[in-house]
Structures are given as C-alpha cells and as structure tokens.
Amino acid sequence: MADHNDPNAVNSIFADIDYSAADLYDMFGFPTNGDSTALLALTFTATPKAGVLDSDVLYRLLMTSHPRVAFPLSQDLNFESAFGYFEAVKDKYLGELHPAEIRVTVRADQTALLKFIGFPCGNFSAVVEFNKTVVVRAPDGESIKVFIGGRDDAFFNDLTGFFRSINYAPQFYHVPHTMTEARELPIPKTLLELEDNDLFNYRPDFPTWGVFQKDGTTPKLDLPPGPWEWQGSKFKKDAKGNYRFVYDGSDCRAGQNCNAIVVEVPHRFITQDTAANRLVNCWGESWVLRAAHKVTSISDHEPSWLRHPWRAFKEHALDEELRAHKLVDTDGQPFADAALSEREDDRQLGANNFWLGPHFVKRLGHLGWGFGPSISALGLKCSFDHDDSPVSVHRIYDTAVAAFPRVAKTLFQQLNMPDTSWNPKGLNIPLRRPLEIFVPNVCAIDMDTTGSWPFGRRLEDQVATRFLSMFLDMGAELNGKKYHIDMLGDPALWKSLPIEPKTPPNPLKNDKEFLSDFPYLAEPWPESW
Amino acid sequence: MAALASAPPPSAYAAEVAKAQLDIERLETIVRRNTRDVEKRVRLAYRQFHLASLTHQQRHFAAAEQSIADALRDFGPKEDLCLLKANIDGRFHRLEQVKEDLRSCPSLGRRSAGRAVQADIDFQEGRYDSARSTLEQMIAEDRTWDNLARLAHWTWKFGDRVLADRLYAEAEDELTAKELRSFAWLELQRGELALSQGLFSQAHAHAERAAASFTGHWKNREFAAKVLAARGELEPAAGELMAVADSVSRPELHQAIGELLLALGRAAEAQHWLESALREYLASARRGETHYFHHLSDFYADAGAQPAEAVKWASRDVALRENFTTQSALAWALLRNGDINDGLRWINRALSSGVQDATVFSTAAALYGLSGDAALEQRFQNAATLICPQGRTVHLHL
Numbered sequence: 001m002a003d004h005n006d007p008n009a010v011n012s013i014f015a016d017i018d019y020s021a022a023d024l025y026d027m028f029g030f031p032t033n034g035d036s037t038a039l040l041a042l043t044f045t046a047t048p049k050a051g052v053l054d055s056d057v058l059y060r061l062l063m064t065s066h067p068r069v070a071f072p073l074s075q076d077l078n079f080e081s082a083f084g085y086f087e088a089v090k091d092k093y094l095g096e097l098h099p100a101e102i103r104v105t106v107r108a109d110q111t112a113l114l115k116f117i118g119f120p121c122g123n124f125s126a127v128v129e130f131n132k133t134v135v136v137r138a139p140d141g142e143s144i145k146v147f148i149g150g151r152d153d154a155f156f157n158d159l160t161g162f163f164r165s166i167n168y169a170p171q172f173y174h175v176p177h178t179m180t181e182a183r184e185l186p187i188p189k190t191l192l193e194l195e196d197n198d199l200f201n202y203r204p205d206f207p208t209w210g211v212f213q214k215d216g217t218t219p220k221l222d223l224p225p226g227p228w229e230w231q232g233s234k235f236k237k238d239a240k241g242n243y244r245f246v247y248d249g250s251d252c253r254a255g256q257n258c259n260a261i262v263v264e265v266p267h268r269f270i271t272q273d274t275a276a277n278r279l280v281n282c283w284g285e286s287w288v289l290r291a292a293h294k295v296t297s298i299s300d301h302e303p304s305w306l307r308h309p310w311r312a313f314k315e316h317a318l319d320e321e322l323r324a325h326k327l328v329d330t331d332g333q334p335f336a337d338a339a340l341s342e343r344e345d346d347r348q349l350g351a352n353n354f355w356l357g358p359h360f361v362k363r364l365g366h367l368g369w370g371f372g373p374s375i376s377a378l379g380l381k382c383s384f385d386h387d388d389s390p391v392s393v394h395r396i397y398d399t400a401v402a403a404f405p406r407v408a409k410t411l412f413q414q415l416n417m418p419d420t421s422w423n424p425k426g427l428n429i430p431l432r433r434p435l436e437i438f439v440p441n442v443c444a445i446d447m448d449t450t451g452s453w454p455f456g457r458r459l460e461d462q463v464a465t466r467f468l469s470m471f472l473d474m475g476a477e478l479n480g481k482k483y484h485i486d487m488l489g490d491p492a493l494w495k496s497l498p499i500e501p502k503t504p505p506n507p508l509k510n511d512k513e514f515l516s517d518f519p520y521l522a523e524p525w526p527e528s529w
Numbered sequence: 530m531a532a533l534a535s536a537p538p539p540s541a542y543a544a545e546v547a548k549a550q551l552d553i554e555r556l557e558t559i560v561r562r563n564t565r566d567v568e569k570r571v572r573l574a575y576r577q578f579h580l581a582s583l584t585h586q587q588r589h590f591a592a593a594e595q596s597i598a599d600a601l602r603d604f605g606p607k608e609d610l611c612l613l614k615a616n617i618d619g620r621f622h623r624l625e626q627v628k629e630d631l632r633s634c635p636s637l638g639r640r641s642a643g644r645a646v647q648a649d650i651d652f653q654e655g656r657y658d659s660a661r662s663t664l665e666q667m668i669a670e671d672r673t674w675d676n677l678a679r680l681a682h683w684t685w686k687f688g689d690r691v692l693a694d695r696l697y698a699e700a701e702d703e704l705t706a707k708e709l710r711s712f713a714w715l716e717l718q719r720g721e722l723a724l725s726q727g728l729f730s731q732a733h734a735h736a737e738r739a740a741a742s743f744t745g746h747w748k749n750r751e752f753a754a755k756v757l758a759a760r761g762e763l764e765p766a767a768g769e770l771m772a773v774a775d776s777v778s779r780p781e782l783h784q785a786i787g788e789l790l791l792a793l794g795r796a797a798e799a800q801h802w803l804e805s806a807l808r809e810y811l812a813s814a815r816r817g818e819t820h821y822f823h824h825l826s827d828f829y830a831d832a833g834a835q836p837a838e839a840v841k842w843a844s845r846d847v848a849l850r851e852n853f854t855t856q857s858a859l860a861w862a863l864l865r866n867g868d869i870n871d872g873l874r875w876i877n878r879a880l881s882s883g884v885q886d887a888t889v890f891s892t893a894a895a896l897y898g899l900s901g902d903a904a905l906e907q908r909f910q911n912a913a914t915l916i917c918p919q920g921r922t923v924h925l926h927l
Contacts, residue, residue, distance in 0.1 A: 020707070056706040174568035176609035178640040217559075222567045222604065291704040291712035295742040326705050 021047040021054035022286035022328040025258055026155055029282050029443040030451025030458045032518075037266050038063075038445055041459075041521060042284035042331065043154060043258040050150025050257035050524040051131045055106040056289045058325050059261055063282040064099040065271035068429070068446070071436060079404045082411065086357035086439060099281075100270060103321075104148065104261055112148050120272050133518055138269060145264035147519035152512045153258040154521050157464045160210045161247030161505060164200050165191055165371070172200065172210040173223035182223060187230040188392035189370025191468070192377060192499070193244040195236040199228060202244065212252055234391050235377055242498045243377065247505035254511040255525050262519040267447055274447075281442040283332035287325035332441035334453075334463040357439055358400035364410060364434075365403030369393040371471045378497050381476035381483065383410040411435045413474045415454060415466075416484040422452045429455075434470050453485075459514045459521065464506045465489040540745020541709065542583065549580040570600045571609050578613060583746075585779060593617065606633040608640070615646045622820040624650055624850050641667060645676060652683065655852045657882060674703040678715060685722050686853075688885030690916075694722055713743035717752050724759055725887060727919035732756045747773045751782070755925050763793050766925075780809035781824055785925040788832050803832055814842075822846035826858050827926045836866035853879040857889045864896050872896045887917040 021044065028041040040061055047054060071085075100118035107113055107127070114136065115125045121140035128134040131149035138144060163171035167185040175182045185199060193201045203209055208219045236244050261284075271277040368384030370392045375382040377390070385406045386393070397403035414431035423429055425448050432454045437444075445456035453461040469485040476483050478493070487493060494502045512522040539547070556573040560566060574596035581589035597614050604610070615630035615637075627650055630637075637643040644663055651660035664680045667673075681696035697719045704712045720735030733756050740749040750773045757766035767789040774782055787802035807828060810821045823846050829839035839862035847855040856879035863872035876893045890913035898906035914920060 174571070176571075176607060176612075178608050178612060178637065178642050220568055222565075288705040288707060290702060291706055291709055291742065292701050294706035294709060295712065295738055328705075 019045050019047045020288075020328070021045060021057045021259070022288050023047075024284055024286050024329040024331040025153065026334060026457075027282065027284050027331040027443045028154065028457050028459055029280065029445045030456040031267075031445060031447050031449070032264055035267065035447045037264050038270070038280045038282075038447065039262070039264050039451075039518075039520065040282050040443075041154075041260055041262040041519070043151070043260045043521075044286065044329075046150060046153075046257040046259050046524075046527075049527055050259060052110065052150075053106045053112070053130065053148070053259055055108060056294065057106070058287040058289070058321075059104040060285040060287070061102040061104075061261060061263065061282065062099040062285065063101070063265070063270055063280055065267065065274075065277040065280045067276055068279055069436075071430065071433065078408075079401065082361070082404070082408075082435060083357065083400075085435060102261075102263060102265075114146065116144075119269060121269065140269070142266045142269040144266070144269065145262075145518050147260070147262040149259065150257055150524040151260045151262075151519070152510070152522040152524055153253045153256045154459050154510060154514070155253050155258075156251045156462070156507045156510045157253060158247045158250045158506050159212070159252040160250065161245075162464065163210065164202075164246040165189060166367075167200055169199075169223060169228075171218065171220075173221050175223055179223075182226075182228070185228040186394055187228065188394040189367060190235075190392035191246055191371055191374035191505075192392075193236040193246060194230055194392065195232045195234050197230050197232065197236070199224075199230070200246075201236065202246075211250070214255070230394075232391075235374070238500060242500045245499050245501055245503070245505070247503070248501050249503035249505060249507055251507040251511050257524040257527065260519070260521055262521060264518055278447050280445040280447060281440075282445065283330060283442045285327060285331075286329045287322065288328050289325050293324035330441065332443050333438055334457065335467045336438050336441045360438060361400040361407055361411070362397040362403050364407045365397045366395060368407055368410060368471065369395040371468065375471055378499065380478075381473035382471055383413055383473045384471055385409065409473070410470055415469065416474045416482050417452070418484045418486040422449050422455060424450060460509065462486070462489050462504075462506055462508060465504060468505065541743050542745035542747070545710065546580065546583050549576055549583065552576045553580060564603070567600070567604050567607070570596070570604070571607070571613075574600060574610065574613055578617060585777065590617065590621075608634050608637045611637050612640075612642050612646070615643075619646065619649055619653075620820070621818060622653075622822070622846075622849060624653055641671060641673075641676075645679065648679060653850045653852055655882065657683070657687070672699075672703065674700040674708075674711065674715070677703065678718065681718070685725075686884055686886060688883075690722060690726060694719055697722070709742045710746075713739040713746065713749065716742065717748065720752055720756070724756060725917060727759075727917040729756060729760050732759070747777045751927050754785075755927060758789060758925055759919075763789050767793065770925075780806040780813075780821065781927055783809070784824065784828055784832065785927050788925065791832060799832075803828075807833065819846070819849055822849070823855065823858055824926060826862050830858075830862045830865045836862060840866050840868070847875075851878075853882045853884040853886070853889060856882075857886075857892055860896060861892050864892065864899065869896060869899050873900060885912075885916065887913040890916070891920075 023045045025043040025045065026041075028039070028043070030039055031037070032039045040063065042059065042061055044059075098118060100116075103115040103117060105113045110130055112128050112130065113125060114128060115123070116138065117123050119138070121138050121142070124139055126136040128136065128146050128148060132147070134146045136144045136146055160171060166189050167187055169175050169182050169185050173182075187197065187199065188194065206219070210218060210220065212218050238244065267274045267280065270280060369386055369389070372382045372384035372386040373389045373392045376386070376388070411434050414433055415437075416431060417423075420426070427448050429446060429448060437454045443457050444454075445451050449455040450458065452458050453463050453466055457463065465488050466485040469483075469488050472483045472487065474483050478487065489504045489506070489508060491502075491504060491508075494504055510522070512525075514520055514522055553573065553576050556569055556576060559569045560573055563569070574593055577589065577593035577596055581593050593613075594617060597610055597617070600607075600610050601614070611630045611634035615627045618624075618626040618630060627646065631643060631646065638647065644667055648660045648663040648667075651657070651663065661680070661683050664676055664683065667676050668680060677696050677700035681693045681700065684696060685693035697715050701712055701715050704715075716735045716739035720732045720739065723729075723731035723735060736749065736753045736756055739746075739752065743749070750769050754766040754769035754773070757763075757769065767786060770782060770786045770789065774786060783802045784806035787799040787806060790796070790799035790802065806824075810825050810828065813821045814825065822842050826839045826843035826846060829835040829842065833839070840859070843855065843859035843862040847859050856875050860872045860876035860879065863869070863875060873896050876889070876896050879889050880893060890909045894906045894909035894913060897909060
C-alpha cells in the first residue's frame with residue numbers, strides 16, 4: 001500500500017500495552033528457622049494468569065552475603081561523604097561483588113528449570129513443578145525449598161492515595177503516552193489536600209475516581225487543557241478545621257493475585273562464612289527473550305541447555321543465555337522505582353543504581369518540599385528543611401548540590417524502629433539510614449534481625465507507610481517516645497490529628513492472612529478477571 | 530478406536546486478528562455505555578487501526594478513521610488522536626493532511642512520535658538531509674527499533690546497504706519475543722534490501738524467518754512470491770499470490786498476479802486480474818484517494834500499455850510528494866510515452882538526490898540510451914549492475 005518505509009504500521013505503540021509477565025512487584029527477604037535460612041520471594045504480575053508463567057521470561061534471584069558495612073561517622077555526614085558513599089558502593093558492586101543467582105526459566109510443559117549459579121558448592125540445576133513446594137537438594141547436601149506459582153499479591157497499599165499525593169495524572173486522567181510532561185503534574189506534591197486544587201482533590205460525587213475496579217477498569221476524567229497549576233496558598237480545611245488526607249487507607253491490591261518465586265535458602269549455602277557475613281543482599285530481575293532468539297528456537301529443536309543442563313554452566317554458555325534476553329525490570333527496595341526513580345525504564349539498574357545517587361538527592365528534595373510542609377502542618381516534626389513553609393511547594397532541583405542541604409537530615413538520619421523486637425539477639429546493630437537503604441537498590445537482610453524493613457522486608461511490613469516516615473524527624477518525640485518508622489501507621493495518632501479521614505495512610509495488614517510456614521504468601525484468589 | 534486429532538493451534542496472525550476483534554467488541558460495548566469515556570474511545574480507534582494494519586481491509590481502515598473523526602469532534606485535537614490520524618493520513622499519502630494533523634496539535638510536533646512523523650514527511654517530500662538529521666538525533670536520544678528502521682531505510686536508499694542491514698539488525702535486537710510482529714516486518718525489510726541487490730538466497734532466508742516469527746501472515750507469503758518471481762520461478766510465484774488472494778483482496782495483489790500470468794503467456798487469465806486491479810485503483814481515485822496513483826502509473830506504463838495515462842497519474846503523484854521514487858516513476862512513464870527529453874529531466878531530478886537504486890539507474894540508462902548518449906547509458910547501466918548484478922528481474926508492485 002505504501003511505497004515508503006512504514007514501521008508505524010506495525011509499531012507496538014499503537015497496540016494496547018498488555019500486562020507483562022516481566023513486570024516485577026516486590027522483593028521480600030527475611031531470616032527463617034532462627035537465622036539459619038533466608039526466605040526470598042520475588043513477586044510479579046500474574047500473567048498469563050496466577051499459577052501459569054510466561055515461557056519467554058527469565059527471572060533471576062541474585063544474592064550475596066557479606067559483613068555489615070560501617071557507615072561514616074556522624075561528623076563526616078556532608079555532601080562529600082554522601083557521594084563518597086555512592087562511589088564506595090559502586091566500587092564494591094562493580095569490583096568485588098560476584099553475586100550468586102538462582103535463574104528461573106519456564107519450560108514448555110509449565111515446569112521450571114532452576115539453575116543455581118555461583119554458589120560455594122558449585123553450579124547445578126533442577127526442574128520443579130509449579131504451584132507446589134519442592135525441595136531441591138544441592139551437591140553439598142543442603143536443601144533449598146522452592147515454590148513457583150500463583151499467590152495472593154502480598155502488597156497492601158492505598159495506591160490511589162499515593163498517586164494523588166504525587167499528582168500522578170494517569171491514575172486520574174486520560175493521559176496520552178506521548179505526553180510525558182503530563183504524568184506528574186507540576187503542582188505541589190502533598191499529603192494534605194490543597195485548597196481549590198481542582199486537579200486532584202477528592203470528589204464526593206465521584207468516589208470511584210482513580211480507584212481500580214474489580215472489572216479491571218479505573219474511572220478517569222478527561223485531562224483538562226493546561227496550564228496545570230495551583231494558585232492557592234494554603235491547605236484545604238473543612239468547617240471543623242480539619243485537613244483532608246489524600247490517603248484513605250484502602251487496599252488497592254485487595255483480592256488480586258501475583259505469580260511468585262519463593263525460595264528458602266540456607267545461609268551457609270550462600271556463604272561459607274556465615275559468622276562473618278551477616279548480611280544477605282538480594283534483588284530480582286526479569287529478562288524477556290529477544291525476538292531473534294525466539295525465532296531461532298522456533299525453528300530449532302529443544303535448546304541444548306535443556307537437553308544437557310550441566311553443559312550450560314560453562315561461563316560462555318551462561319552469558320549466551322543472558323545475551324539472548326533483554327533486561328526489563330529489577331526489584332530490590334520498595335518505592336526505589338515508583339517514588340525515587342519516577343518509574344523510568346532507563347533507570348532499571350537494580351543493585352547498580354549507585355549511578356542514581358545524585359538523582360535520588362534531587363528527587364528527595366522535590367518530594368520533601370511537597371511532603372515536608374504537610375507533616376509540619378499536622379504538628380509533627382519533619383526531617384526535611386522546608387523553611388517552615390506553611391504549605392507544600394512545587395520545586396525542582398537542577399543539581400544535587402543545591403538540593404543536598406535540604407535533604408541531608410532525611411538522607412542521613414537513622415530510622416528508629418518502633419521497639420526492640422526487630423533485634424531479638426540484642427546485638428549492637430546500627431539503625432539504618434535512607435541513604436543506605438536505597439543505594440544500592442537491594443533487599444539487605446540482616447540475618448541477626450527479624451528481617452523487618454529496612455533490615456530486610458517481611459511480608460507483614462507496611463512499607464508504604466514506613467517509606468513516608470523518612471520525612472519524620474527521628475530525633476523528635478511524641479508522648480515521650482522517639483518518632484519511629486511505624487508511627488504513621490498508628491491509628492491513635494491519626495485520631496488525635498486535625499485530619500479527615502482519621503486513618504493511617506495505608507492498610508495495616510494484608511487482605512488475606514499470610515501462612516505460618518513456607519511459602520508464607522497466601523493462596524491465590526479465584527481469578528475473576 | 531482412532532485417536533482424535535487435535536486441531537492445530539491458530540497462526541500468530543489469526544490469533545492476533547481474533548484478539549484485536551475481541552478487544553474492539555469489548556471497547557465498543559464500553560463506549561456505547563459511556564460515550565464520554567475518552568480513554569476508551571481513543572483505545573478503540575487504536576485497536577481498529579491495529580486490526581486494519583493486520584488485514585489491510587478498506588472497511589477496517591474506514592472504521593478506524595470514523596472513530597478518530599468522531600473522537601476529534603467530541604474531544605478536540607488530543608495528541609494521541611492526532612498522532613494516530615497523522616499515521617493513517619501518511620499511510621494513504623495525504624501529506625498535506627499529515628502536516629495539518631501536526632499543526633492542529635502543536636505539542637505533538639515536539640514529541641518523539643511527532644518528530645518521527647515529520648521525518649517521514651521530509652523524506653516523502655525530498656528533504657532527505659533533514660529527515661536523516663532528525664532520525665539520527667532521535668536515535669541518539671532514544672534508540673527505538675522503529676527509528677532505527679527508518680534510518681536503515683534512508684541508508685539503504687542512499688547507498689550504504691551494508692550499514693542499512695546492520696541498522697535493521699540492531700532494530701531487531703531491540704525487540705523481544707513479545708514483539709514478533711514487528712520482528713517479522715523488519716525481516717521483510719531486510720529481505721527487500723537483499724532482493725534489491727539480487728541476493729536471492731538471503732532474501733529467501735529473511736522470508737523464512739519472517740514466516741517463522743509471525744506465522745500465518747499473508748504479507749510473508751506475498752514476499753515469498755516476490756522472491757520466487759525475482760528468481761524466475763513464475764509459476765509457483767503466481768500460485769503463492771493466488772493463495773493469498775483467496776483471503777485478502779488488494780488491487781496491487783491482483784495486478785501482481787496479472788503481471789505474472791502475462792509473463793507466463795496466460796494473457797486471457799491475466800486480463801481478469803488486471804481488470805480487477807484497475808477497477809479498484811480507479812474507484813479509489815474517484816473517491817478522492819491518492820495512495821494508488823503510483824500503482825496506476827506503474828499499471829498503465831507496463832501491463833496496461835497506456836503510457837499517456839501513466840504520465841497523467843505519475844504527474845499527479847509527483848505533484849503530491851516529489852521524491853526520487855515519484856520522479857523516477859514519472860521519468861519511466863514519459864519514456865514509455867516517448868517523451869525522452871522530459872523523461873531525462875525528471876530522471877536527472879531523481880538522480881540529483883544522490884539515491885543509489887538499481888531501478889532508478891536502469892531507468893536513467895534506458896532514457897540516455899534512447900537519447901543517443903551511449904556513454905551515459907553505459908555508466909548508469911554499470912551503476913545498476915553494481916547494485917544488482919542480475920539486472921532487471923521480474924519485479925512485482927507489492
């Protein structure tokens with residue numbers, strides 16, 4: 001029909017964007033069986049459906065074990081030390097670290113080929129069935145529990161509230177893919193509704209606005225023509241003087257499933273020196289088969305590494321397998337992507353996100369001007385320096401140097417835990433700082449703790465609310481107790497604050513009880529859409 | 530008891546057509562309930578265009594265009610609607626309308642997708658350097674497969690065929706197993722590139738890979754027939770195309786079948802196909818469409834043997850979009866009509882672009898030969914042979 005080059009005729013931008021099995025959700029990790037094993041769970045979209053995996057996607061669970069890293073002393077906490085930290089982490093991850101991995105590929109018969117690569121006992125492989133717990137025996141006699149299949153999605157979170165807080169327009173408006181500037185609209189981010197903010201304030205006459213529905217739709221409005229701006233000067237208050245919370249504590253993932261790769265790995269299987277190496281860093285990756293290799297495998301018979309899996313463990317062959325795939329997603333820390341990397345595909349660096357250190361500083365500065373004044377307005381102490389601004393401000397930093405003085409405390413402060421239960425052995429384990437938590441982007445399990453976030457991530461951790469607690473001044477006290485990472489999840493706090501609705505921002509627990517034993521994640525829901 | 534044979538799985542093409550149709554049905558139900566749901570209205574138009582791109586059926590394109598027109602009327606010039614409209618307008622050679630689409634939504638022109646459309650317009654209107662510069666800049670910003678393919682096409686036409694193939698291969702490398710339709714399309718482009726150089730084995734290999742990656746697509750069979758025809762295997766080529774014609778009705782396909790049958794000496798049979806093609810071309814032109822002008826020119830210049838008509842349609846095409854392809858087509862029509870001097874004028878305009886194309890060079894050689902300039906005839910014949918040592922083979926206008 002056309003006598004010219006016409007790639008758009010087949011261009012996938014014109015097709016709907018389907019759910020992708022490569023879209024990773026969460027990386028969980030915590031010690032089990034005392035401190036002898038580590039539970040690692042990578043969850044991702046239930047595509048094609050819960051319990052059925054996509055054979056074009058390769059998943060990697062990467063892990064390494066090493067001693068705790070001493071953070072610079074408090075007097076060294078400045079711009080130079082922050083970037084020195086990024087550099088040190090980079091050198092460590094690029095130079096010294098050789099993570100072991102469990103690589104999962106899906107076979108045509110809906111079983112999984114697991115390759116255990118780089119562990120002290122040597123490389124080996126196993127084939128496991130889906131949707132059942134399987135014990136894989138390693139050459140050194142260790143047992144690794146494996147579950148691959150459909151589960152209830154363990155994430156419980158008011159996503160609509162989160163998107164409202166960051167003015168994420170595609171959740172509420174029809175925003176064409178081309179309009180990248182209309183994703184986060186350029187008005188102040190905020191935890192409290194802004195007066196006369198017609199763009200995002202809750203609409204009582206449209207309660208389903210921006211809320212994911214059971215039929216798979218999300219009611220939205222037509223994006224008004226720009227300029228998108230907010231001309232007000234204060235937070236919205238009702239007749240009783242209460243602020244309006246952008247969150248309502250709903251569980252937007254209730255009743256929904258995921259697929260998951262869950263393994264319970266002996267610590268001594270990961271490292272020979274478990275006494276010294278008390279941290280287990282882990283992260284997940286998804287890789288999609290490249291088209292050219294798909295076509296090759298269509299015309300070929302069974303790939304050689306399926307017929308002779310041991311042969312594939314030659315380094316050359318392994319590289320070849322990864323080269324045949326394209327890295328699509330990584331997951332280590334919750335909110336490292338959505339909140340701090342703005343969901344940009346080219347920032348899917350996983351553990352190698354130290355390149356993003358300066359970007360994190362700028363992004364945190366931007367978020368701080370939004371969330372900080374909201375926290376202060378509620379009468380709480382804030383870690384972000386917003387010059388006592390009475391209302392949220394829209395500010396973007398061009399350089400990390402400019403943003404740094406504002407975010408220094410937020411980045412460097414130690415995050416207090418609510419009690420001592422996270423440290424059952426009573427060891428001298430330093431509290432973690434946001435800088436350490438998000439760079440590198442790994443789930444860092446401290447095997448001497450319970451693995452509660454940020455010392456890993458347990459299934460029951462309300463990480464979305466804990467993420468917000470970064471903006472609290474951890475040096476402050478409330479009712480004689482130091483601020484801590486679960487403070488914003490305390491219903492009593494919200495009852496005492498001038499705000500409606502009087503609810504923690506996110507649900508306090510998952511919609512389905514977790515299991516007390518492996519694989520811990522709850523059974524999947526019947527699939528209704 | 531004999532075991533029941535299980536039905537073979539549907540081809541990738543059939544599955545994708547079925548999915549697109551199902552999506553369209555669902556979306557139509559939703560938009561009937563709520564005509565103000567702009568997101569679903571836009572998505573419906575996109576899915577309809579997707580279906581039309583698969584089937585190339587006029588009614589599918591018409592449905593997509595109607596949905597776009599309705600949505601533009603109801604919601605105004607939204608970026609995604611204007612982008613879709615620009616792509617459909619470009620597909621049907623309505624370049625002035627494409628420019629209007631970009632003008633109606635100024636922000637679109639600043640986007641990557643809008644800039645790619647502008648690069649396509651520049652190429653079609655002979656601003657080759659501008660097109661290349663835009664594409665190179667866009668690739669430096671974001672290495673997308675479709676822009677690599679655009680640059681590959683540019684590179685091919687201007688002579689670096691090795692680099693062009695490498696760029697197509699790089700474009701393929703950007704695609705995953707979830708994008709096999711696009712992969713197959715790229716394989717067909719590489720096949721065309723090979724075919725233009727007389728590299729029949731390579732063209733055949735690309736045809737096979739396209740067929741393996743997006744099974745059941747009639748485009749793959751069309752291209753396989755082109756390879757067969759170029760090799761001189763006219764009978765099987767005609768058979769392939771007739772099989773395609775059982776399920777796809779396109780006038781250019783009918784023309785190709787007619788031309789093959791003519792070459793096989795089956796003039797009476799050929800007449801039926803050629804008349805069908807001409808009828809559709811002319812009906813399209815009567816509807817005010819322009820995208821078959823170059824087919825009309827080809828038709829009348831060769832199989833139709835009415836060179837004056839060929840000149841008329843080629844002139845109309847060149848007036849719409851003057852580039853080396855339309856200039857060369859007009860030159861050929863003029864040659865067939867005996868207007869050698871005018872033919873030389875137009876072929877020289879095509880040559881001045883710097884295009885490196887065996888067909889353009891062959892046309893130039895023929896014109897210079899008829900004008901009595903044996904030296905230039907030989908020079909251009911050599912240039913054509915350098916690109917395609919086999920010389921003129923059977924070329925189907927598909």
